[in-house]
Amino acid sequence: MSSAFTEARAQAADFPAIVSIAPITLPSPGRGVDLHVRVSAPIMGNALPVIIFSHGNGQSLYAYGPLADYWAAHGFVVIQPTHLDSRMLGLAPDDPRRPQLWRFREEDLAAVLDGLDRIESEAPMIRGRLDHSSIAVAGHSWGGQAAGTLLGATHPDPDNGSMVNRKDTRIKAGVLLAAPGSGNDLTEHAARTFPFMYPDFSAMAAPTLIIVGDRDMGRLSTRGPGWWRDAYDLSPSPKALFTAFGGEHALGGIPGYEARETTDERPQRVAAIQRLSTAFLRSSLYPGNPAWADAVATLAADAMPEGSVETK
Template sequence: MSSSFAEAPTQAGALPAVVSIAPITLPSPGRGVDLHVRVSAPIAGDSLPVILFSHGNGQSLHAYGPLVEYWAAHGFVVIQPTHLDSRMLGLAPDDPRRPNFWRFREQDLAAILDRLDHIEGEASMIRGRLDRSRIAVAGHSWGGQTASTLLGATHPDPESGSVINRTDNRVKAGVLLAVPGSGNDLTEHAARTFPFLYPDFSTMTAPSLIVAGDQDQGGLTMRGPDWWRDAYDLSPSPKALFTVFGGEHALGGIPGYEARETTDERPQRVAAIQRLSTAFLRSALYPCNPTFSETVAKLAADTAPEGSVETK
């Protein structure tokens, strides 16, 4: 099924208060630098579901405020790592870890899941407030690829050719924003730079919302904007796809307030993603919760749609 909808910009002043703490340090022998994470949570509430968020190339735990603050204000605890590719770390071009950035990224998310006790111990404002039976992952661009591996997507190890499978049953749902598509359609440069980027979405069984901009030309594919919907088209149900009208790679400005890489700034676009992603996660993590279907149905008749929704 499919439907279209529009959203008005979110008024920041109307959101409930949230609190964040950063950095929380996870000692990480063999990584070269300890893993730093940021935790954001609503001031009130208990039994809070958790979102692990993986940033895009070069970003850090300080990015994606438009999404993170919105999710936290709506009852989620959001945990953001700084991956080794972050501009904050400034690793040298010849750093020997660079070919394995993809591996460290995936290990970062697993480390967070394994060390939730440590994170709770360092962040008193969430101690005893997490619902560990309701954990989701989300990510933008390279972060979407990273997050997809915990949802069941696999890919080859470029060194050995073996299949990397990091499916984690602790993760119940996901939101993948501008997630790269099939490796068969990579540009020659992208294939050399990202030799691991040959995903198999046929094993990605966890409920997931894929968000793709219909004007996202990117720089990775020869195919065009429809490449960014592969995670939906090539994966089994249950899945949802939000195709953002006019959306480029920053999807209206999700990487941050006034982020320099936003080429398609549009608050209405960001607001639509905020509300739809929140509704999807609510319904995916609480199976009897009708929020997602109600949100799509309510907004389907809008005359100025920000995008269209497909489900399977």
């Protein structure tokens, strides 16, 4: 067992108790397979805010425990859908749905939002405990782009050139982790493979925390780590940016420790992201709550901080 996993497990032992249920099924005509979601929530508490989380390419509702479990332990109900690109589903390379995976991803998030009453009815552990006026969205990598659309980011539909606008006023705040930047800086291969990846952040006005790693080279852009901060630089306020020092695309292990996506395993980096994201959402969903200001002050006072914060 790795030292990182042991340290993370020791930290998790201090969390309040949570409970999870999966899969909960949302009927999805036209998708080829019904949408499955996982729900995680604290054992105690009422009027709980909600986070809808979109996983990165190939992952599933069972991934991102370091984030989902932490958020649930700190008072959020976390809902994680499994998108069609998941390795769990194993779509064939020639599956006719593949060119539309971006569309299914965005529709999955909308389906979760529209299906909250059904999800609540099928999960007795959360029935009557949700604050339907305090809903956030979050996502990592490709999931970050999908989540950003509910916050107000737009992009062209590669099929007809029309602008895809899925902004939903029920979403009050967001956290985008290693979300793709401007399509103008895609590599030639990425531009061919991901023709939808031309986000426009100019109308993404909802309070959003963007989290990036300063060593996230990726293989999508010609610009290097700076590309991942476009969601912050090219969007209107209020926004915050956390740049993780030494962070690569997995940001220390948010998909899961010892997962193949984690090339920069570091529990301390993940812990900083856990604390900052939780505090940001708490303060954004409940104006006047000092959690974000306190978290930033704590980071600034650290002699060896895991990263830096910018705000606008």
